[in-house]
Amino acid sequence: MSHFSAMQKLGCTETLQSLSCSDLLALKDTIATKLTNIWTKEEAIGVILNYSQSAEELLKRRKIVREAILKYLIRHDVVIKVSADKQQLIGEALFYWTQKEWNRKELIDRTKHKLEQNVKQEIANAKIKAMAQEVKVAGIELEQARQVQDQLRRQLEEQARKREEEQARQAEEQKIRQAEEQIKRRVQEQITEQVLDERKRQLEMQMNIHLNVTQYKAPSQAEGDFDCQIIGEEFCKWFFILLNSQNPSFGRQPEEWGPQHFWDDAILHFAYSVQEDIIEQYQSSAMVSLRLLSLVKDEQLLFNPNISKNGMRCVTSPHGLVAIAVAGTIHMNTQCLGIFEQLFGLVRTPVGRNNWKMKYVNLQVKALIGQQEINQPSLSIELPALVAHLNELNAFLK
Structure with a gap:
């Protein structure tokens, strides 16, 4: 199964499209030898992406030459050294796609935050309008509006209380996990130290073995x-x-x-x-x-x-x-x-x-x-x- 992010998949597709049809089919045969009914570049690219483990593993393939990666980076205005080798270019491409993913995530987060603010603003505006309308009514309607407000306040307080309890529970679980990991590390360190001590002891014992050996005197x-x-x-x-x-x-x-x-x-x-x-x-x-x-x-x-x-x-x-x-x-x-x-x-x-x-x-x-x-x-x-x-x-x- 392949592990590509959205940007990695787009970048690898664009890079593969710059290869010749024969190179693509040869690369497809290397990655997925059992699939023989592939004839077009689009089909070959799909098979290559589906059967590749990762973007880095795909880019290291011999058929994807250094020049193909270099041209891709230049087209996307990535500042690189022209003398960089293929491994360095792969690192630059992976870093560029990671930046794009981060930018995309930040854009989604900002949009989501803006939508939440708009919804909250709309809710607040609706409440203001409702309150203004309720002020116009008399007696029972005013009391009903106050009851609705009290009920809403209680719900918010209950939600806040539940959030605090959940955060406290998660923090306690985190402390327990950290304590368990620290104990495991200490036990592993003790085991490692014992193994090293045992190896050193065995080596010292071996150093004490004596045979009848004298200094070599060169014969004629x-x-x-x-x-x-x-x-x-x-x-x-x-x-x-x-x-x-x-x-x-x-x-x-x-x-x-x-x-x-x-x-x-x-x-x-x-x-x-x-x-x-x-x-x-x-x-x-x-x-x-x-x-x-x-x-x-x-x-x-x-x-x-x-x-x-x-x-x-x-x-x-x-x-x-x-x-x-x-x-x-x-x-x-x-x-x-x-x-x-x-x-x-x-x-x-x-x-x-x-x-x-x-x-x-x-x-x-x-x-x-x-x-x-x-x-x-x-x-x-x-x-x-x-x-x-x-x-x-x-x-x-x-």
Whole structure:
């Protein structure tokens, strides 16, 4: 079922009429495939409006091109930027129709109010004429007129009393609903807090798991293995260029970011401190990928890692698991907003010797307050702590 206001329906009809008959029939076939006996533009427009969910959903259809919406807005004297994209034009059209609905409603309300005033005035005039006529009569007629007035007054008073009682009842019901909603919110907050506490407790328990893992010592190249420090540096360069490229201010073409770089059950532990400490946790390759992407694409942040020896460390386990920790600064445009430490747990894929995916990501961010000085970022995670993180990665795989 379609949900169009009157103005939206008129505007969409006018926009559709500017399309060619072939485009309209193709759009009709996309929206209502079972209806084949439609041959005219008017019939196609009717089917499209009836089977579309909303005006916004209809305007987003590929057949309704940007130029059709732009021409409609220009015809109706809507001031817009010629360079606006289709989504912006859709927003302008929806806003224009909303304004028209408001203006229409205001006109109806003013007309209704004027009619009510006229009716009241006519009633008052009629009463005055009736009273003037009644003054002319004597005795019983005058008494009858007074009785009629008293009866009318009692009716008005009774109506006023009933209105006050109804308003009081509605106000009391509103207070009760608000109290119930407040109780529900408090219960939900308590449940959420308990869930977060439980997640934090489980994470702390996992951090305490210890396996027999030592720092990786790079064998000779003849053995066919890799140097842990080199793979750490190469991974950090690759990851942060890939992530930062999703931010337009980085000045590079966006590279292919997505869940394909993470294992399906990957976990992101995200802790940041601005005015208070906040912890977030996400699981699944899609959720981890989207949350990291939102930092650079939506929040416009840029990560500048310090991949020198004091800014990055790397350890490995006998099973071939790799943990990489790196520190750095966070920027927005020309401002340095804070510092970060990030831990990656990598697991090699069975296809290809040098293909790795992220199994675990731990990101800690701290905002700089006031005029704090920044030296070259160095890690607070020492090798024993990094080994513990690698133990945690081993625990996840069991």
